[in-house]
Amino acid sequence: MASEKPTVLVAGGTGALGGAVLEELLESGYPVTATWVVEEERERVARDFEGHSGLALVQADLMDPDAVDEAVSGIDGLGGIVNLVGGFSMPGKVHESDIEDFDKQLRLNLRPGFLLARAGIPRMISNGGGAFVGVSARPALHPFPGACGYITAKAGVLAFIRALDAEYRDDGVRCNAILPSVIDTPANRRAQPDADYSKWVPPQQIAKVVRFLVSDDSMPTSGAAIPVYGRA
Numbered sequence: 093m094a095s096e097k098p099t100v101l102v103a104g105g106t107g108a109l110g111g112a113v114l115e116e117l118l119e120s121g122y123p124v125t126a127t128w129v130v131e132e133e134r135e136r137v138a139r140d141f142e143g144h145s146g147l148a149l150v151q152a153d154l155m156d157p158d159a160v161d162e163a164v165s166g167i168d169g170l171g172g173i174v175n176l177v178g179g180f181s182m183p184g185k186v187h188e189s190d191i192e193d194f195d196k197q198l199r200l201n202l203r204p205g206f207l208l209a210r211a212g213i214p215r216m217i218s219n220g221g222g223a224f225v226g227v228s229a230r231p232a233l234h235p236f237p238g239a240c241g242y243i244t245a246k247a248g249v250l251a252f253i254r255a256l257d258a259e260y261r262d263d264g265v266r267c268n269a270i271l272p273s274v275i276d277t278p279a280n281r282r283a284q285p286d287a288d289y290s291k292w293v294p295p296q297q298i299a300k301v302v303r304f305l306v307s308d309d310s311m312p313t314s315g316a317a318i319p320v321y322g323r324a
C-alpha cells in the first residue's frame with residue numbers, strides 16, 4: 093500500500109545529524125529522499141538503511157542550481173524539505189581571518205537553502221502545502237569570539253527562514269529553524285576529547301524535533317527559531 097505521508101527531502105542526509113533524521117523519518121513512515129555527494133557516504137548510508145524501502149538516495153551538489161533543480165524535480169509527492177547542509181569554522185577574530193573563510197561560510201550555510209527553497213517550495217504548494225526546516229545555531233543568538241563567518245551565516249539562516257515564512261505561510265508551506273548548540277557527534281568528540289559530553293545533545297533527540305516540524309503536529313507553527321540546546 094502506498095504511504096499516506098508526503099515525501100521528505102533530506103539535504104545533507106549523509107551527515108551526523110542526517111543519519112538520525114533519516115532514521116526518525118523512516119521509522120515514522122515518511123518516504124525519504126536523501127542527497128549525497130561523496131560515494132563512500134552513499135555506500136555507508138545504503139548499508140545502514142538496508143531493507144528500508146522508503147529511502148531513495150540521490151547524488152546532488154547542492155551548491156549547484158541545476159543539480160538542485162534536477163534532484164527536486166525527480167521527487168514525487170514532495171511535502172517536506174529538511175536542509176542539514178552547513179559547516180563550521182573558527183579561524184579567529186575578524187582581524188585574524190581571511191575573506192575566503194567568511195565567503196565560504198556564507199555560501200555553504202546559505203546557498204543550498206535558497207536553491208532548495210526555490211526549487212522545492214512551488215512543488216510543495218502544488219502538492220497542497222508542506223514544511224521547510226533549516227538549521228541555524230545557538231551562536232546566531234549568543235555569539236562567541238572567533239567564528240564570525242559561521243555566526244553571521246547562521247544568523248542569516250534565521251533571517252532566511254523568517255523571510256520564507258513571510259512569503260509562503262499563506263500558501264500552506266510552514267518554514268522553521270532549529271538552533272543546535274554542540275551536537276554529540278563523533279567529529280565533535282574527536283575535536284574536543286576533554287569536553288563534558290553529558291551537556292551535548294544526541295542527534296536522535298534533535299531528529300525528533302525535526303520530525304515534529306515536518307509533521308502536521310506542528311501545523312500552527314511557522315517562522316519559529318527553536319532551541320535544541322539541551323543543557324548547553
Ligand SMILES: NC(=O)c1ccc[n+]([C@@H]2O[C@H](COP(=O)([O-])OP(=O)(O)OC[C@H]3O[C@@H](n4cnc5c(N)ncnc54)[C@H](OP(=O)(O)O)[C@@H]3O)[C@@H](O)[C@H]2O)c1
Pocket residue numbers: 103104105106107108109110127128129130133152153154155175176177178179180227228229230272273274275276277280
Ligand atoms: N555538529 C554540530 O555540533 C552542529 C552545531 C550547530 C549547528 N550544526 C548544523 O547542523 C547541520 C548538520 O550538522 P552535522 O554535524 O550533521 O554536519 P556534517 O556531519 O558535516 O554533515 C553535513 C552534510 O552536508 C553535506 N554537504 C556538504 N556540502 C554539500 C554540498 N555542496 N552538496 C550537498 N551536500 C553537502 C555533507 O555531505 P557529505 O557527507 O557527502 O560530505 C553532509 O551530508 C549543519 O547545518 C551544521 O552547521 C551542527
